[in-house]
Each structure stands twice: as C-alpha cells, then as structure tokens.
Amino acid sequence: MxxxxxxxxxxxxxxxxxxNQPPAAxxxxxxxxxxxxxxxxxxxxxxxPDTVDKAVASPDELQPHAELGLKDDEYDRIRQILDRRPTASELAMYSIMWSEHCSYKSSKVHLRQFGEKTPPNTRMLAGIGENAGVVQISDKIAVTFKVESHNHPSYVEPYQGAATGVGGIVRDILAMGARPIAVMDPLRFGAADHPDTARVLPGVVAGIGGYGNCLGLPNIGGEIVFDPTYQGNPLVNALSIGVLPVERLQKxxxxxxxxxxxxxxxxxxxxxxxxxxxxxxxxxxxxxxxxxxxxxxxxxxxxxxxxxxxxxxxxxxxxxxxxxxxxxxxxxxxxxxxxxxxxxxxxxxxxxxxxxxxxxxxxxxxxxxxxxxxxxxxxxxxxxxxxxxxxxxxxxxxxxxxxxxxxxxxxxxxxxxxxxxxxxxxxxxxxxxxxxVYARPLREPADLILLQADRAETLPRPSTGDELRETVLKMIASPNLCDKSWVTEQYDRYVLGNTVLAQPEDSGVLRIDEETGLGVALSVDGNGRYARLDPYEGARLALAEAYRNVAVTGAEPIAVTDCLNFGSPEDPAVMWQFAEAVRGLADGCLQLGTPVTGGNVSFYNQTGAAAIHPTPVVGVLGIFDDVARRIPMGFPAPAKAGGDLLFLLGETRNELSGSEWAWVTHGHLGGKPPKVDLAAEQALGALMGRASKAGLVSAAHDLSDGGLAQVLVESCLRHNVGAKVTLPEDGSTAFVHLFSESAGRAVVAVPRGHDKAFLALAAEFGVPVTPIGVTAEEQTLQIQDQFTIGLDELRTAWSATLKNLFGGPAETASADGEGRSVTLELTERN
Amino acid sequence: MRIGVVTFPGSLDDGDAARAARIAGAEAVRLWHGDPDLHGVDAVVLPGGFSYGDYLRCGAIARFAPVMESIIDAARGGLPVLGICNGFQVLCEAHLLPGALTRNQHLHFRNRDQWLKVEATNTAWTNQFTPGQEILIPVKNGEGCFVADQKTLDSLEAEGRVIARYVRGNPNGSQRDIAGITNEAGNVVGIMPHPEHAVEALTGPSLDGLGFFTSVLRALAGSSADGQLAGGQQR
The missing domain is CATH 3.90.650.10 (PurM-like C-terminal domain)
Structure with a gap:
C-alpha cells in the first residue's frame, strides 16, 4: 500500500x-x-477548477487577493508577471510565498547584514538561505543546527503547535543530509499565574515532549521565561542539531x-x-x-x-x-x-x-x-x-x-x-x-527615552543580612529563576546515549564521535527585557550570554543561529527595534568571529497595538576535541578537606536595570541594560577553554539572570554541596555583588593545588579574578557577615513554584485519528 | 556471546542497548522486526521506544511482529530475553510476563535518575547484583505504571519474581513500587527504567546498568559450561 x-x-x-494526461495505468x-x-x-x-485557460478567458474576474493577505500592488505585480490574472491555485501560491513568513519581505533588507558582516571562517559548508546552516567540525564530520519559531500555532493549539514546531525544525536538519541528534526549546509565556498560561504551558510542554520523545531525540536545553509581555503571544522556538559525514551534504x-x-x-x-x-x-x-x-x-x-x-x-x-x-x-x-x-x-x-x-x-x-x-x-x-x-x-x-x-x-x-x-x-x-521587498519605515519608540531614564539602580534595596536572606529566597522561588524540572522531566534527555550535559546545565553537550570524543556544546539565550530597553545591546547581550554558556563548559564557540521574535513590522517602532537588534547581532557576531549560519524571523507577535518585548533568541554552537573535558555547573562534593576554591571571574558593576531583581521585587523595567564587552567575553571563553584542557576547574557556572546569588544557589543544589562565601570588599555593597547582572562573568570551582596554575592562566588572558570562598561539607550556603541558609530551605523555596502552578493533571492529547489509521495500515503489512 | 537487539519501526533505544551489550563484552547483533530469523543469538534485548508509534496500547502491535513469534518460542525454551521500557510492555502484551504497564498516575512523561532496590538476583539478567543492592538508573516513560490483579502481585512476591522496586520515590505509580519482574524460569526479565543508559560515566548517572548485561554473559557462560538452560533453575 x-x-x-x-x-x-x-x-x-x-x-x-x-x-498532458499521464498514462492511465x-x-x-x-x-x-x-x-x-x-x-x-x-x-x-x-x-x-479554475485553470490557466479560464484565467486567460476571464481576465476581469474578481479575485479575493486581499482576503488572502495580498496588497493591491502585490496583486497587480502577479498579473504583470503572468501577463494574465492568476488562477485560484496560483493566487493561493503567491499569497503563501509572498507572505511575511515565507518571503521575509520586511526583514530581508536588514538580514543582509549577516552576510555582509560574516567573519572570516573556513568551517561553514552551507549558510543562510539553505534549510539549515552546516558547519564542519572535523575532517570528516559536519553538524547542522537551526532555531525556528512556532509561536502562533502554539497559542491557538498548544499541544499540536509545539509538537509540529519540533517536527518542522527536525525536517530542516534532515534535509541537509544529517541525522537529527537533539532538540532544545526556548519558551516564553505570559505571567506564570495567569489562567491562560495554565492553558498554554502544559500543552506546549506536553507537545514538545510527546513529539520529541517519540522521535527519539534528546532534549538537552532551552529556556522557560515568564513575562506579561508574552500574554496572548507565547514564544515557542525550537532548535534542532544534526550530524553528517561531510560528503553526505544534500542540496x-x-x-x-x-x-x-x-x-x-x-x-x-x-x-x-x-x-x-x-x-x-x-x-x-x-x-x-x-x-x-x-x-x-x-x-x-x-x-x-x-x-x-x-x-x-x-x-x-x-x-x-x-x-x-x-x-x-x-x-x-x-x-x-x-x-x-x-x-x-x-x-x-x-x-x-x-x-x-x-x-x-x-x-x-x-x-x-x-x-x-x-x-x-x-x-x-x-x-x-x-x-x-x-x-x-x-x-x-x-x-x-x-x-x-x-x-x-x-x-x-x-x-x-x-x-x-x-x-x-x-x-x-x-x-x-x-x-x-519592503524597506519599512523605522522610528525609535516614543517612550524609549523616558523608559531608559527610569533606572533600577535608584530603587530601594535590601541592606541588612536578614533582608538579603529574604530577597534570595524570594528570588529563587520566582517563576523565572525557580527549578524547571517540572517541565524538563517531561523530556527524554538520555535517548541516543550521547548526552553528556543537559538542562539545567549552562549548555547541552553531546558526544559526536565515540572513538575520538569529538563533541559539541549548544546554548540558546535571549532577554526580552534587555532588548526592550536597548534592542542593539539586547541582541548583543543574548549573543554574549549564549557564547558564555558554551564557553564555560570548555567548548570553543564557532557558529550562531537566531530566532528573531518581534511585533508587527507595520509598526515603525517595532521595525526600528528589529533593525537595531539585527545590527547588534551582526556586529557582535563579526567581533566574536562566530558567523550566523541561519535562523528565522517571527513577526506579528502582537495583540492589538501591544507588541511583545523585542526578543532575539540566539543559539551558539561550540566544539570539543574531547568532550570528556567538559566542565559541569554543579559544585562537586569536596574531595579534599577545606573544599574547592571558588573564584568569581569578570567585573561586577552596579547594573540592575532590566534585572530579575528589579522585576521580582519592584515590578520595574527601566534604565539601560548591562554593558556588553565582547572582548572580555572572548577572553573569558579563551581562559575557560585552556582551563578545561588543563583540567584545572571542577565546576563553572555562567552569571546572568539573578546574578551571583542565583549561581551560588544553583551550583550548591546541583549535587547538594554547601559553600562558604566572602563577598569582596571593593566598595560595592553586598547587595550589588549578589544581584547585579553584569555580563562577562562566571563562578568557577578550582580544586586545591590547581589554584596557582589557574590564576596564572587568568592573568595571561587578562580576566579579572576575585576569590570568593570555598565549597563546604556543611549543607548550607553561607555568605560571610550577611546570612546563612540551609540547602534544604533553599531547595524547598526553589523547587515548589512550577509544581504549585501547574502540578495538576496535564493537558493530554491523544494521537490524531490519521496517525492511528496509518499505524493500523502498517500493522496489516507486518 | 551474541546479544540480539530488535529494531521495530519506532524503536529508539536500540542503538543504546547494542552499545551497552558491546561495553559489557558481548557482540551486538541487530535484529529486524520483519525478519523471523534470530541469527543464532544467545540472548535478546527488546529496547525502549514507541514501537509502531504505540498509538494503540503500548506494545500491542509489536507482539505480532514476525521476529516476536521466534522470540516468544525461544523464550519459552529458555533464551534469555530482557525487555526494557517499551520492551517490557511488549513482553507483557506477548504474555511472557504477567501484568500490564499503564499510563503514569500523574499523567506526565517523566525522565529522572531513579533509585531502585534489586530483589531477585537468580535471573539471567540480575545475577551480578546482590539482593537489596540499591542502584541508580534513568527512568523515562509515559506509560510505566505496572498493574496486575492482587493474586498475580501476591504470587510474584511469593515466588521472588520482583527483580527491582522503586525506592526514594515511585516515578509512575506502579503497584507495590514494582520496577521490574521475571518469569518463572528467570530467563525473561522486564524492567521499566533503562539500564542501557547507565553504562558509561560520561553519559549516565552511574555504571549500575552494566550489571544487567554482564549478568546475562555470566548466565550464558554458566549454561554452556554445565549444559543447563540459561537463566537459572526451573521452579
């Protein structure tokens, strides 16, 4: 059959x-x-049906081009191209192919920068315009990866929308000649406690799991972000990666x-x-x-x-x-x-x-x-x-x-x-x-100047040890910083047997070649709040974070994919945000030497006049010559008395605008996002790569949303290992040290005996190092002179949130009737 | 020793089961669902996945595959057979093992590193463990809730045919925390968690899964030495 x-x-x-009729047989x-x-x-x-002959014979027949989304001048151009009116089928085809989604008509003039600003590289075998970018990682092996959006379908029908989002990106990877080997899902929803989030999130998660698990692809990472800006416009982005022998590349x-x-x-x-x-x-x-x-x-x-x-x-x-x-x-x-x-x-x-x-x-x-x-x-x-x-x-x-x-x-x-x-x-x-192709009008949003003037650095802050303690507990229980395992446990991360690191680690890490240990690391990141405050810097911050997430595992970042989620391109303010974000990403990729290999634009994420925060999501791919040297994020159980030494890498500044702290404790969004220093990111990445090769570091965790406090909590809870931390006395307050979101930073654990070598390496790369304490036998997180919290108390606060919000019976969707009939037909064959 | 690993359409952990067999020191032989020839293998693993999509009851279609007819016959003759996850579901559907695996009580697919307590160690697949040993193995399933009538459960316990139970939390609501069982002869074992994902330090939470594969090698070595059926004594 x-x-x-x-x-x-x-x-x-x-x-x-x-x-011409095909033969009857x-x-x-x-x-x-x-x-x-x-x-x-x-x-x-x-x-x-409406045929070409009929179209020639009835040139004046009225056609529903506007209903299909075609503008009058677009319709006129079709008639010009064909030298007649289109048939009904042709009209439908033009309306589809000339839609924003397929033609990139509003974004094309900006996306050209990714080509124009491509850094010199010898690895890219296929780039923008192909189904997915292909990057060579050894003499014989290449990988292909891409992130795509399935936002609108997932809002209308969460389970199937998200499921087919996974299916679609996997076929893009397959079309390049690759075997798909993993997926990741950057997700954004409205307020965590909004009733519609309770409708959308469980369905989206079940759909991603239902499709990816059944396909046998490990889900190795992603993001789950809540913000009212995504109410009615959830973002369901899906990334897939595949591997192929270089000579199997398909066209x-x-x-x-x-x-x-x-x-x-x-x-x-x-x-x-x-x-x-x-x-x-x-x-x-x-x-x-x-x-x-x-x-x-x-x-x-x-x-x-x-x-x-x-x-x-x-x-x-x-x-x-x-x-x-x-x-x-x-x-x-x-x-x-x-x-x-x-x-x-x-x-x-x-x-x-x-x-x-x-x-x-x-x-x-x-x-x-x-x-x-x-x-x-x-x-x-x-x-x-x-x-x-x-x-x-x-x-x-x-x-x-x-x-x-x-x-x-x-x-x-x-x-x-x-x-x-x-x-x-x-x-x-x-x-x-x-x-x-449209060069649509751009205009900086009218409210941006006022928004940037409303800085979070001036908000009232906690200062006593008790206040800081309460703030930590409140922050780690907030929806964006809490434990995400209620979601990620619904995804298979083990299948195919090559998953070295998966969520909640900084990057997903996969073994590619069992003999040589060749492997890859992947991270996807984005921060819509930063991009709202400054889309150019917001895009560079997303790139910097994904780059850093890959680098702290010890991998060498080599290539980029992006999913650009924005409101309506017909709104000049949105179009300005888009243009700025693309410019920022292209400039950033040029400076970091990581080419954009492909990606996707999603416009019209907008309800009425209200657009979502501009949300460029950036995926960075890194490679390992031997994946056995990957650095995990969790503090290891102390091997020697006194524990491992903890160092903070990078510079901490008084940067709280757009931060998770400002949002959770004050519901505030304003000011300018943290400063981006891509040269510092490169130095940090180079240091981590060398430290990984030399085996100097036992754990490393990137600092981003929630700052140092979040990193310490996550690294302690990963393997239930405590830490004693002394915040630096450099003029900044304990609060700034704990909650600033300055970029270009990471915390590393260095086993005693390796510290001299590590510090020498950091000096060589010019990365600022601050000793901040040690890992500890005690089951507590202790911030010297400020507060102590037991790991049990941290875990309770951190892990309850999503369970309490979504813990009820999941929305479930059975397989569709069509699928079932296919199955039965197959059975008959066997 | 040659361990066959079956691939049904929709099998997903077949490559991983083959890798685990190799790491344990066996030769892995891939078996195709449509081919009734077992190619002279000494033991068979039915791997995890969604055979034929599992849009009907899990494993309900796979049990009718041509390769299963041969496996069911051979298992009744003493061939060691390990069913992991979907393979366990297939073994229940094929009536080589009692009971059924139903939708997880909480209705979610769940993937986590799970502690198990090994009980019966006189089977072809668990003889390298000690009774009461606690092992850490990934569990990942949507329909892993083991159910059977009270009489069956009682007799499984009375006959020492529970090979492992969930400890420190039951991930799917299985009755009496049962994670795996064996048949009366001890050659057929079904287990819901995935031992093949705990065979390498780089990719697994432990090396505890390797014991299942080294067990069958020992059972096979023993049986070829003393001429007995692999899988221990007939009851």
Missing amino acids: TTQPETATSEAQPSRAVP AAASNKPSGFAATDVLVNEFADG KEATGTGNIVVLLGARTGRDGIGGVSVLASATFDEEAEQRRPSVQVGDPFMEKLLIESCLELYDAGLVSGIQDLGGAGLTCALTETAAAAGTGMRVWLERVPLREASMSPTEILASESQERMLLIVTPENLAAVLKVAEKWGVWATAIGEVTPAGADGTPGRLVISWNDHVVVDVPPGSLADDGP
Missing part, C-alpha cells in the same frame, strides 16, 4: 506544454486503496531534466491550510479560536520512519535533491527546488496521496500536512527509492518530473495539472525568490 512504482519519464514535456497505480476515483473529484466542481536543487519528483512521507490532508499566511503573518484578534484548523497535526512515528528512510536513501546515494515540506507545503518545496536549479517542473497533482479525497488542487498545494519530504531522483534510481520507502512503511509517490530551462537560457516554468486541468503555469523564481 505504500509505494506506487511507476515512472513518469515517458511524459517529458516542454516546459510550457499544454496539459500510471494514474491508476497512483491511487492507494480506498482512494476515491478521479471522476468523483471532478464532479465536485460544477465547472471544474535542494531540482537538477537534471527528466529526473523524477517524488513525494515521500505522510499523505496530504486539510490540516495547516493557511498556516503561514493566516497564522504567522498577521496579528491575532478575538477570532484566534476559529483558526485552529490552520494548525497542523503531528505524527512523530511517521517522522521517525521518514528520518530513517531518508538516511538510508542518502547513504545509498539515491537522492539528487531534497527539500522538506513545512510552512507552505508543496507550494514552497516545488517552487524552491525548481527555482534553485533554474529548471522547470511538471507536476500531476492527482497523484498526491490524500487523506481526504475531496481536496481541491488549491488545498493540495497549500496543505501544511506534516512529515513529508520532496525528493528529486534520477529515473534509474526510482525503483530503489520506492523499495527503501516500502521497507520503512512510508508512502512514496512520483508526482512529477524536472523539465528543462528555456532555450534562451531563461529559467524553466512550473506547470501543475490536476486531472487534465492545468491549474498552475508560473516561473518558480517569481514565487521563491522575487517576492516583494
């Missing part, structure tokens, strides 16, 4: 051919059992006239129609509930089979080109593969295996059904491809073929028919590459 071996080679047609063999006969479909339309070009276009994976249904144009490219209103059908439904089991079959196909050398189907479905995959090669393509839509027989050609082209890939294969390889698909129980169907470019060297055309009706005849590049 799964494969329909047949060749379409006999129907090679010139690119602008009038419709081929058409029949394309129909899976239970699929309705063709003529039934045709009868559903009184006059058949998406549909090259080779006569090559066969094969659709692999799940059947096509009505789910997700309008996902990118309706959901992701407009602002929400009260009708969000009605948009549920625009959310795709995931089947992780099918995706697992898709992964295994694609990898088998790559290894056998059977694939000439490949592209995943995600947002914009077949429309995007067909136009992008053809446009990338400059070839044409002839597609017979009635061959696409459907879940619902009554789907119209427009629906088939727009469907965002999950777990599908588009392959370009040579005619002689087709039988072998279908055999591999059959082994894994995955549908594989030849739906078209590659046609030549024009005789005059012009690109070929994409011609799509449906039961003899030519419904599409377009230049594929006009959809994939030549969408509208």
Whole structure:
C-alpha cells in the first residue's frame, strides 16, 4: 500500500506544454486503496477548477487577493508577471510565498547584514538561505543546527503547535543530509499565574515532549521565561542539531531534466491550510479560536520512519535533491527546488496521496500536512527509492518530473495539472525568490527615552543580612529563576546515549564521535527585557550570554543561529527595534568571529497595538576535541578537606536595570541594560577553554539572570554541596555583588593545588579574578557577615513554584485519528 | 556471546542497548522486526521506544511482529530475553510476563535518575547484583505504571519474581513500587527504567546498568559450561 512504482519519464514535456494526461495505468497505480476515483473529484466542481485557460478567458474576474493577505500592488505585480490574472491555485501560491513568513519581505533588507558582516571562517559548508546552516567540525564530520519559531500555532493549539514546531525544525536538519541528534526549546509565556498560561504551558510542554520523545531525540536545553509581555503571544522556538559525514551534504536543487519528483512521507490532508499566511503573518484578534484548523497535526512515528528512510536513501546515494515540506507545503518545496536549479517542473497533482479525497488542487498545494519530504531522483534510481520507502512503511509517490530551462537560457516554468486541468503555469523564481521587498519605515519608540531614564539602580534595596536572606529566597522561588524540572522531566534527555550535559546545565553537550570524543556544546539565550530597553545591546547581550554558556563548559564557540521574535513590522517602532537588534547581532557576531549560519524571523507577535518585548533568541554552537573535558555547573562534593576554591571571574558593576531583581521585587523595567564587552567575553571563553584542557576547574557556572546569588544557589543544589562565601570588599555593597547582572562573568570551582596554575592562566588572558570562598561539607550556603541558609530551605523555596502552578493533571492529547489509521495500515503489512 | 537487539519501526533505544551489550563484552547483533530469523543469538534485548508509534496500547502491535513469534518460542525454551521500557510492555502484551504497564498516575512523561532496590538476583539478567543492592538508573516513560490483579502481585512476591522496586520515590505509580519482574524460569526479565543508559560515566548517572548485561554473559557462560538452560533453575 505504500509505494506506487511507476515512472513518469515517458511524459517529458516542454516546459510550457499544454496539459498532458499521464498514462492511465500510471494514474491508476497512483491511487492507494480506498482512494476515491478521479471522476468523483471532478464532479465536485460544477465547472471544474479554475485553470490557466479560464484565467486567460476571464481576465476581469474578481479575485479575493486581499482576503488572502495580498496588497493591491502585490496583486497587480502577479498579473504583470503572468501577463494574465492568476488562477485560484496560483493566487493561493503567491499569497503563501509572498507572505511575511515565507518571503521575509520586511526583514530581508536588514538580514543582509549577516552576510555582509560574516567573519572570516573556513568551517561553514552551507549558510543562510539553505534549510539549515552546516558547519564542519572535523575532517570528516559536519553538524547542522537551526532555531525556528512556532509561536502562533502554539497559542491557538498548544499541544499540536509545539509538537509540529519540533517536527518542522527536525525536517530542516534532515534535509541537509544529517541525522537529527537533539532538540532544545526556548519558551516564553505570559505571567506564570495567569489562567491562560495554565492553558498554554502544559500543552506546549506536553507537545514538545510527546513529539520529541517519540522521535527519539534528546532534549538537552532551552529556556522557560515568564513575562506579561508574552500574554496572548507565547514564544515557542525550537532548535534542532544534526550530524553528517561531510560528503553526505544534500542540496535542494531540482537538477537534471527528466529526473523524477517524488513525494515521500505522510499523505496530504486539510490540516495547516493557511498556516503561514493566516497564522504567522498577521496579528491575532478575538477570532484566534476559529483558526485552529490552520494548525497542523503531528505524527512523530511517521517522522521517525521518514528520518530513517531518508538516511538510508542518502547513504545509498539515491537522492539528487531534497527539500522538506513545512510552512507552505508543496507550494514552497516545488517552487524552491525548481527555482534553485533554474529548471522547470511538471507536476500531476492527482497523484498526491490524500487523506481526504475531496481536496481541491488549491488545498493540495497549500496543505501544511506534516512529515513529508520532496525528493528529486534520477529515473534509474526510482525503483530503489520506492523499495527503501516500502521497507520503512512510508508512502512514496512520483508526482512529477524536472523539465528543462528555456532555450534562451531563461529559467524553466512550473506547470501543475490536476486531472487534465492545468491549474498552475508560473516561473518558480517569481514565487521563491522575487517576492516583494519592503524597506519599512523605522522610528525609535516614543517612550524609549523616558523608559531608559527610569533606572533600577535608584530603587530601594535590601541592606541588612536578614533582608538579603529574604530577597534570595524570594528570588529563587520566582517563576523565572525557580527549578524547571517540572517541565524538563517531561523530556527524554538520555535517548541516543550521547548526552553528556543537559538542562539545567549552562549548555547541552553531546558526544559526536565515540572513538575520538569529538563533541559539541549548544546554548540558546535571549532577554526580552534587555532588548526592550536597548534592542542593539539586547541582541548583543543574548549573543554574549549564549557564547558564555558554551564557553564555560570548555567548548570553543564557532557558529550562531537566531530566532528573531518581534511585533508587527507595520509598526515603525517595532521595525526600528528589529533593525537595531539585527545590527547588534551582526556586529557582535563579526567581533566574536562566530558567523550566523541561519535562523528565522517571527513577526506579528502582537495583540492589538501591544507588541511583545523585542526578543532575539540566539543559539551558539561550540566544539570539543574531547568532550570528556567538559566542565559541569554543579559544585562537586569536596574531595579534599577545606573544599574547592571558588573564584568569581569578570567585573561586577552596579547594573540592575532590566534585572530579575528589579522585576521580582519592584515590578520595574527601566534604565539601560548591562554593558556588553565582547572582548572580555572572548577572553573569558579563551581562559575557560585552556582551563578545561588543563583540567584545572571542577565546576563553572555562567552569571546572568539573578546574578551571583542565583549561581551560588544553583551550583550548591546541583549535587547538594554547601559553600562558604566572602563577598569582596571593593566598595560595592553586598547587595550589588549578589544581584547585579553584569555580563562577562562566571563562578568557577578550582580544586586545591590547581589554584596557582589557574590564576596564572587568568592573568595571561587578562580576566579579572576575585576569590570568593570555598565549597563546604556543611549543607548550607553561607555568605560571610550577611546570612546563612540551609540547602534544604533553599531547595524547598526553589523547587515548589512550577509544581504549585501547574502540578495538576496535564493537558493530554491523544494521537490524531490519521496517525492511528496509518499505524493500523502498517500493522496489516507486518 | 551474541546479544540480539530488535529494531521495530519506532524503536529508539536500540542503538543504546547494542552499545551497552558491546561495553559489557558481548557482540551486538541487530535484529529486524520483519525478519523471523534470530541469527543464532544467545540472548535478546527488546529496547525502549514507541514501537509502531504505540498509538494503540503500548506494545500491542509489536507482539505480532514476525521476529516476536521466534522470540516468544525461544523464550519459552529458555533464551534469555530482557525487555526494557517499551520492551517490557511488549513482553507483557506477548504474555511472557504477567501484568500490564499503564499510563503514569500523574499523567506526565517523566525522565529522572531513579533509585531502585534489586530483589531477585537468580535471573539471567540480575545475577551480578546482590539482593537489596540499591542502584541508580534513568527512568523515562509515559506509560510505566505496572498493574496486575492482587493474586498475580501476591504470587510474584511469593515466588521472588520482583527483580527491582522503586525506592526514594515511585516515578509512575506502579503497584507495590514494582520496577521490574521475571518469569518463572528467570530467563525473561522486564524492567521499566533503562539500564542501557547507565553504562558509561560520561553519559549516565552511574555504571549500575552494566550489571544487567554482564549478568546475562555470566548466565550464558554458566549454561554452556554445565549444559543447563540459561537463566537459572526451573521452579
């Protein structure tokens, strides 16, 4: 039932051919059992579908371009390109491909900086514009990684929105020729105690777990942030990383006239129609509930089979080109593969295996059904491809073929028919590459000057030991700083057996090669409050934090991916924030020598006039020559009497604006975010890399949200090891030392005997070092002259919050009916 | 010694089980769900995962796979078989072990490092432990709550067929804190936590999982030496 071996080679047609019916035998063999006969479909339309012929004959017919999200001038341009009105299918395709989500029409002019400011590097094998960036990490091995948003679907339907977010990014990784090996999820929700957060968060977490766990990918890190700014606009970003032998790198070009276009994976249904144009490219209103059908439904089991079959196909050398189907479905995959090669393509839509027989050609082209890939294969390889698909129980169907470019060297055309009706005849590049580009107006938000003037450094502060003690307990129990294991325990972090470090560690660390110990570290970070106060510095701070998180584990940071979450680009204030953030990130990456390899933009995270805080989320990839030397965050049980020595690296300044302390204790956001010194970050990173290689450090933890107090609590609680800390007497108050969020800092534990070597190394790299105490046998965190808190009391305060908020029975979602039927069909085969 | 590891569509920890077998000193042999040939392996591991998606009852479809027909026959003849997580569910569905694994009581998937107390050590897979030994092994499942009727539970206890119980917290609501059981002959063992994820210091919380794999090697060495069935005495 799964494969329909047949060749379409006999129907090679010139690119602008009038419709040509595929041989009856081929058409029949394309129909899976239970699929309705063709003529039934045709009868559903009184006059058949809108065709190219009809479009030529009825130039003045009114078309719903505005309803599909196309502006008047965009519609006029389509008519100009085609020299006629578009057919209904073409109109839908242009509306999808020219949507903000697919065309990057508002962001393109800014994103160019990532290319223009790329630091010199020899590792990047594929970059922006590909499905995901690919970075070489040894002579033979490369990794590919990317972060993407699935914000809008996850608000409408939390479980499926988040689940298919994981599925989508994993297919991007797969399309590059890589085996996906892990996922991470940076998440942002509204206020922790808001009723809608109780609806969204459990569903999102269950969806990420349900999909990723079933796919067999360890979840190794991410973020969970609460802020009222995300009320109604939660951010569900998903990152995946994969590994490939360098020579297995795949490309998406549909090259080779006569090559066969094969659709692999799940059947096509009505789910997700309008996902990118309706959901992701407009602002929400009260009708969000009605948009549920625009959310795709995931089947992780099918995706697992898709992964295994694609990898088998790559290894056998059977694939000439490949592209995943995600947002914009077949429309995007067909136009992008053809446009990338400059070839044409002839597609017979009635061959696409459907879940619902009554789907119209427009629906088939727009469907965002999950777990599908588009392959370009040579005619002689087709039988072998279908055999591999059959082994894994995955549908594989030849739906078209590659046609030549024009005789005059012009690109070929994409011609799509449906039961003899030519419904599409377009230049594929006009959809994939030549969408509208806008240089939208920018204007600094009117309130920014006042906001920056309202500094948190002037807020009333705790000063006595008792007040500081109470502040620590209050801070660690706050939703952003508390224990996240209620969430992360729902994710499998062990599967595949190569997870060296996972949350709550600073970075996820994976072993890549069991023989050599070659490995990678990954961290994703962002701080919307900092970016609200200063988007340029906020983006650089996100980059600095992710870079530091990777560096403190001992890895060498080498590359960046980003997910840029913003409000409506039609608001000049939002567009200014976006432009500033991109400029900051591009400048920062240039200075750190870590190129942006790919990423994603999510606009329209906005309810009414209120946009979210600008939230650039930055992922940094680092490498280890031997992952055995990774440095964990938890203080180890004291091996020698007197414990390990604790040092604070970096400079602490009086920086509290935008801090977690200002927010938790005063509900305050104002002032300017902490200073960024990327040269200092590089020095810290270089020091940690050398210290790791020399084995001088037993634990290291990056300082960020919540400052030193948070780091001490987390490092103590990791293995239940106490600490005695003496804050430096340098003129700053104990409060500033404990809660400042100055960047470029880390706490390290150094075993006695290694301290001289470590201090010498720090001096060599010019990293300021302050001794702050020792790890201790006593089960307490003791801040000399200020306060002492038992580890039990810390743990109780730290670990209760999420359980109390979300501890009830989880929102659960059963597998969808489609998934079940696929399973049963597979069973029959076995 | 050759330990077979079955791959069903949707198996996820199959590579990890094979790695654990290798680390223990065995040769790992990959077995395919659609192939009834066991390729002469000396023991079999049914790994964790979501066989066939587990959209029906977990393991309910896998028990009908061609490879399972051979394994069920061989297990009845004394072949050592270890079912981990989804493999345990398959063994219950195949009626090689009593009881069933149902949805965790708290309804969440849960992944944590879990303490277990080993009880029966006279099986093919646990003879390298001492009774009462506490071991630390990752648990990760959504449907790991072991249930059986009272009579079955009583007889499992009376016959010493509980191989391990959860201690310091029950992660899924399993009756009588049962984490793993064996059949009467001691050659078939099912366990919900994942010993294959506790075999390397770099990636696991302990090395305690290795004992399951070295146990079967010892059982096999013993049985080939004295001509008995692997897995200990018939009751």
